[in-house]
Amino acid sequence: MKARVFVTLKPSVFDPQGRAITESLHSMSYAGVSDVRQGKYFELELAADSAAAAKALAAEVADKVLANPVIESYRIEIDE
């Protein structure tokens, strides 16, 4: 089973990379892009019997390793 984990900075955390990308887009005249936040994307191959078990396993490794809860949050999608 496959899991996709999206890790993003919490809204309260300043993202200097996202800011630099936003400013670059503005200098390219993309005024319609008002903000960019950069994150991380992980694809996990999981040995799990059910979507629920896969999600639980993905959440466990996201909590422990993939995301730092001090600055980041995450969202999980499961492919059955």
Next chain:
Amino acid sequence: MSIKFAVIVFPGSNCDHDAYHAAKHVLGHEAEFIWHKETSLKGADVVILPGGFSYGDYLRTGAIAQFSPVMTAVREFAATGGPLLGICNGFQVLCETRLLPGALLRNKDLKFHCEHVRVRVEQTDTPFTARASVGQVLNLPIAHGEGNYFADEATLTALESSRRIIFRYCDAEGRVTDSANPNGSLRNIAGICSEGRNVVGLMPHPERACESPLGSEDGLVLFDSVVSSLAARGALTA
């Protein structure tokens, strides 16, 4: 009288020799490298997590090093009050390990800063600042791309009220200003300590500022402090 420094070596550590040199050759104490796969600190009196790029900074700085086998022994050492110093990447590892609160983000200006800065000593009741004075301004080098200290407001308030902010970026006169802040750290934080005060982490490199040919000897006070603190505890081996 001699104390024993352990310098933990992760794959990608690159200031391990600087710390070893400061402890052994400048101070004249014992020092030993401990490879991250070891499970014992071999009777060390002080443990240093050195600077560098452990595991290539993959995932997040310091994120993977926290799972190295030696970290179990390091956590136990810290839990029993042992003096533990994290320098630069070592500070990042301590935050990822939750031995210290907060996190170190990409520098606000996205640049890698390699320069001498000034930091003000805020508190002297830690084993690494016992010989310094409050308000003392240290000239120390920094070399990092991710030294931008972040913690939520509640954590920052708790750090202030429990006097756990140990070093702040300042100007030559000791004024804590925005222009003296090289990386965007909240409240100009350059270093903090644990609740037990025995675990200290900082982004600047005291171990690279222990001999005048290197431009500053101001880092010596951290090493002198821990030697004095251990002497006061009677921990020195004859």
